[in-house]
Amino acid sequence: MPDDHRSGCPINLTMEALGDRWSLIVIRDLMFGNRRSFRDLLTQSEEGIASNILSARLKRLLSLGLLSKQDDPRHRQKTIYSLTEPAIQLVPVLAAIGAWGRRHLEVSEALAIRAQLLEEGGPILWDAFMDDLRAMHVEDPVGGATGTRRSGVLDDLTEAFLKLAGGDRG
Amino acid sequence: MPDDHRSGCPINLTMEALGDRWSLIVIRDLMFGNRRSFRDLLTQSEEGIASNILSARLKRLLSLGLLSKQDDPRHRQKTIYSLTEPAIQLVPVLAAIGAWGRRHLEVSEALAIRAQLLEEGGPILWDAFMDDLRAMHVEDPVGGATGTRRSGVLDDLTEAFLKLAGGDRG
DNA sequence: TTAAACTGGTTGCTTAGTGCAAGCGGTTTG
DNA sequence: CAAACCGCTTGCACTAAGCAACCAGTTTAA
Numbered sequence: 164m165p166d167d168h169r170s171g172c173p174i175n176l177t178m179e180a181l182g183d184r185w186s187l188i189v190i191r192d193l194m195f196g197n198r199r200s201f202r203d204l205l206t207q208s209e210e211g212i213a214s215n216i217l218s219a220r221l222k223r224l225l226s227l228g229l230l231s232k233q234d235d236p237r238h239r240q241k242t243i244y245s246l247t248e249p250a251i252q253l254v255p256v257l258a259a260i261g262a263w264g265r266r267h268l269e270v271s272e273a274l275a276i277r278a279q280l281l282e283e284g285g286p287i288l289w290d291a292f293m294d295d296l297r298a299m300h301v302e303d304p305v306g307g308a309t310g311t312r313r314s315g316v317l318d319d320l321t322e323a324f325l326k327l328a329g330g331d332r333g
Numbered sequence: 334m335p336d337d338h339r340s341g342c343p344i345n346l347t348m349e350a351l352g353d354r355w356s357l358i359v360i361r362d363l364m365f366g367n368r369r370s371f372r373d374l375l376t377q378s379e380e381g382i383a384s385n386i387l388s389a390r391l392k393r394l395l396s397l398g399l400l401s402k403q404d405d406p407r408h409r410q411k412t413i414y415s416l417t418e419p420a421i422q423l424v425p426v427l428a429a430i431g432a433w434g435r436r437h438l439e440v441s442e443a444l445a446i447r448a449q450l451l452e453e454g455g456p457i458l459w460d461a462f463m464d465d466l467r468a469m470h471v472e473d474p475v476g477g478a479t480g481t482r483r484s485g486v487l488d489d490l491t492e493a494f495l496k497l498a499g500g501d502r503g
Numbered sequence: 504t505t506a507a508a509c510t511g512g513t514t515g516c517t518t519a520g521t522g523c524a525a526g527c528g529g530t531t532t533g
Numbered sequence: 534c535a536a537a538c539c540g541c542t543t544g545c546a547c548t549a550a551g552c553a554a555c556c557a558g559t560t561t562a563a
Contacts, residue, residue, distance in 0.1 A: 170380045170441075171440050171441025171445075172361075172380075172440065172445075173432075173433075173434030173435040173438065174357060174448070175361075175380055176438040176439070177430045177431075177433060178355075182354045184349065184353070184520095187348055188344070191342075191344050191345075200540085201540050201541070205540095209339070209340040209345070210340045211339065213524095214542085215522085216521065216522075217541090218540080219520090238539070239530065239531090240529065240530050240531085240538085240539045240540070241530095241540080242540070255432070256426075256433050257344060258429075259428075259429040259430075260429075263343075263347060264342075264344060264347035264350075266419075267422070268343065268346040269346065270343045271342070274340065274341050274342040275342075275343055370510085370511085371510080371512070383551055383553090384512070385550085385552090388513080389550095391511095408509090408560070409510090410511070411509095411559090504563100506561100506562090508560085509561090510557100510558075510559065511557105512555105512557100513554100514553105514555075515552105515555100517551085517552085518549105518551075519549080520547105520548080520549070520550085521548070521549085522545105522546085523546090525542105525543085526543080527543095528539100529540095530538080531539090532536085533535090533537095
């Protein structure tokens with residue numbers, strides 16, 4: 164039988180895959196917040212995702228091939244979640260969404276600075292960021308999760324955010 | 334009281350506004366299919382939206398300020414739905430989503446051609462398209478709905494689609 | 504003149520997704 | 534050896550989605 168999709172339209176298929184209130188939030192936290200474990204994603208979530216929803220989303224994103232999981236060598240019970248190449252290629256999508264939201268919705272200044280820098284940086288910055296993400300999520304997911312591997316772009320974005328937030332997050 | 338949002342993050346606020354399976358589909362049909370009435374959106378929908386869902390989405394998008402409605406001079410009962418400026422500015426978002434879906438999901442050839450042309454055209458084409466949409470949805474919504482006002486970009490996209498689909502749609 | 508078709512929806516029902524709180528077996532830390 | 538932490542699961546309430554039938558008013562065509 165054919166696939167059980169509503170249509171073969173690229174926009175529709177993307178909405179079928181990611182068109183809910185949480186999937187892109189989880190990917191955003193992995194991508195920009197480098198939250199790589201269930202507990203990090205759960206407790207550091209700005210929006211307060213519930214554990215059963217997070218569990219369901221991680222399963223779904225794994226089965227879609229957007230995430231991969233590895234054992235954490237530091238803790239036998241711990242899992243490292245990483246972005247795969249398809250998820251990394253969502254950078255331009257998240258940049259466009261962030262730019263639109265920043266213009267048309269009531270965003271907070273601190274949380275909007277990353278969207279602004281990402282928009283201003285354009286495709287050149289996105290490509291640099293995607294290369295960093297490949298190093299931290301595909302080539303060396305453990306190093307990326309533990310801090311051995313870092314991203315210059317991500318450090319810049321985080322620094323700009325912390326300057327406005329005055330704070331204690333990353 | 335503060336707004337009842339999960340957070341002030343641009344990506345989160347966009348997902349709260351448009352993060353469901355249908356909102357962007359409705360906007361896509363208005364934008365690329367020039368479906369401007371309830372009936373058109375309902376019956377010409379590739380994905381088969383239900384009438385109660387369509388009704389709810391139109392109400393929601395109107396209240397968010399992404400759509401406007403006008404009386405149709407040809408039919409006292411008919412309503413013309415139009416994109417507002419914020420919705421028109423979703424063009425880059427839909428282009429990015431379409432480009433991603435085309436690369437990573439099982440799209441159909443005919444339905445993917447628009448995404449491809451939009452991606453290849455880049456920001457210059459998007460700007461031209463957005464100007465056309467302003468003429469058809471903001472300046473002269475009635476003319477845009479009735480065919481008096483047309484979009485060169487949209488005609489090109491539709492022609493390319495019809496060539497592959499062999500068909501009877503627009 | 505009247506019936507058929509079309510207009511933008513609504514209603515009722517079932518199923519799927521979201522949100523919250525509590526809990527669970529195993530692991531590591533102090 | 535107890536407390537904290539690990540990735541989850543369970544249960545229950547509520548909202549959103551999906552389906553089919555229906556509705557009153559308007560236009561069209563015989």
